[in-house]
Amino acid sequence: MPTYRGSTVVFDRQADVSDDWRQTESGYSYGLYGTPTVLELGARIAEIEGARHSFVVPGGQAAISLIYLAFCTSGTHALVPVTAYGPNRELAVGLLKRLGISVEAYDPLIGAGIANLIRENTTLIWVESPGSVTMEIQDVPAIVCAAHGRKVPVALDNTYAAGVLFDAFAHGVDVSMQALTKYVGGHSDLLLGTVSVAGAGAYEAIGSVYKQLGMAVSPDDCSLALRGLQTLGIRLERVEKTALEVARWLAKHPNIKTVLHPALQSCPGHEYWHRDFTGSSSIFSIVFDERFTAGQVIAFVDRLKLFKIGFSWGGVTSLALVYPNLQRPGRHYGGRLVRLNVGLEESSDLIFDLTQALNTMDTPV
Numbered sequence: 130m131p132t133y134r135g136s137t138v139v140f141d142r143q144a145d146v147s148d149d150w151r152q153t154e155s156g157y158s159y160g161l162y163g164t165p166t167v168l169e170l171g172a173r174i175a176e177i178e179g180a181r182h183s184f185v186v187p188g189g190q191a192a193i194s195l196i197y198l199a200f201c202t203s204g205t206h207a208l209v210p211v212t213a214y215g216p217n218r219e220l221a222v223g224l225l226k227r228l229g230i231s232v233e234a235y236d237p238l239i240g241a242g243i244a245n246l247i248r249e250n251t252t253l254i255w256v257e258s259p260g261s262v263t264m265e266i267q268d269v270p271a272i273v274c275a276a277h278g279r280k281v282p283v284a285l286d287n288t289y290a291a292g293v294l295f296d297a298f299a300h301g302v303d304v305s306m307q308a309l310t311k312y313v314g315g316h317s318d319l320l321l322g323t324v325s326v327a328g329a330g331a332y333e334a335i336g337s338v339y340k341q342l343g344m345a346v347s348p349d350d351c352s353l354a355l356r357g358l359q360t361l362g363i364r365l366e367r368v369e370k371t372a373l374e375v376a377r378w379l380a381k382h383p384n385i386k387t388v389l390h391p392a393l394q395s396c397p398g399h400e401y402w403h404r405d406f407t408g409s410s411s412i413f414s415i416v417f418d419e420r421f422t423a424g425q426v427i428a429f430v431d432r433l434k435l436f437k438i439g440f441s442w443g444g445v446t447s448l449a450l451v452y453p454n455l456q457r458p459g460r461h462y463g464g465r466l467v468r469l470n471v472g473l474e475e476s477s478d479l480i481f482d483l484t485q486a487l488n489t490m491d492t493p494v
């Protein structure tokens with residue numbers, strides 16, 4: 130696919146002039162709604178996810194904002210799991226609160242019990258499965274069933290699954306977003322997101338706000354994401370295998386209290402992963418034994434050589450990060466939780482690196 134750059138589109142005749150964001154139907158009309166390169170990326174994500182349409186947006190967080198602004202307005206109520214991606218919750222208590230939109234956090238393992246939290250003015254329910262950092266898998270079908278019983282749409286943050294390992298629309302979700310920044314990009318060198326919709330109502334709701342917000346993306350970045358798609362399958366296969374080898378090895382290490390990896394039984398909600406997912410990906414967390422202090426855990430991360438310290442996962446490089454101030458009601462990790470992202474390195478090299486950092490935990494840096 131060539132990289133089509135461009136703002137203006139020249140029309141043959143005045144009668145052909147259009148300013149419609151529905152470019153896949155009405156034809157290419159303006160760069161802001163996507164050039165042919167951007168539209169091609171959206172079409173391929175839609176094909177992978179089984180969506181009617183995928184809007185390409187500047188990043189995962191932009192996708193989250195777009196979904197809120199399409200479904201919520203002053204005086205409405207939304208529900209979001211406490212384990213949602215941090216900036217989702219920041220938006221909820223920041224800008225959205227200022228706009229008069231109330232967003233309530235709920236226990237990710239609530240399942241059908243979500244019915245008790247739905248109010249007359251609830252217009253959006255978020256799910257994110259597994260949850261960020263603490264990896265709880267949600268009973269998405271049960272939540273969808275309760276939500277649809279009250280005619281409330283459900284939006285899913287499907288970044289963990291790359292839109293591949295969990296079929297959002299087959300499980301009844303109305304809107305599915307992902308940060309292409311992670312697995313689709315795959316090389317930590319671009320920021321993009323998608324918002325995918327199955328129904329006509331969500332298509333119109335998202336599309337009109339997408340236009341109003343002017344969420345343009347760079348065709349060059351989309352070209353990189355299209356290239357990323359060519360190796361997405363093989364990268365996902367590889368990181369799944371390596372992450373499982375590393376996670377299973379860590380689960381047996383005496384310094385580790387528990388491993389929060391969706392494919393392991395020790396992960397809360399593992400049974401839903403087993404029922405609903407076709408695989409696991411590169412990211413999981415470890416919780417250190419209580420005999421270690423938060424300082425020793427930080428020293429462990431600082432001692433890692435192959436694992437780099439960084440946020441945005443899904444690239445070729447393995448990453449580690451401590452979450453010292455994790456807010457999880459009723460659960461206290463005491464700075465002993467470390468999130469790992471597994472890249473394309475050899476699992477034996479990663480285990481070698483972990484071994485040297487684990488075995489020196491009792492000695493000061």
Ligand SMILES: *Cc1c(COP(=O)(O)O)cnc(C)c1O
Nearest residue numbers: 188189190214286288308310321
């Ligand atoms: C990274 C991430 C996002 C945000 O993506 P950006 O492209 O960095 O804005 C949203 N949700 C989840 C679960 C993520 O991991």
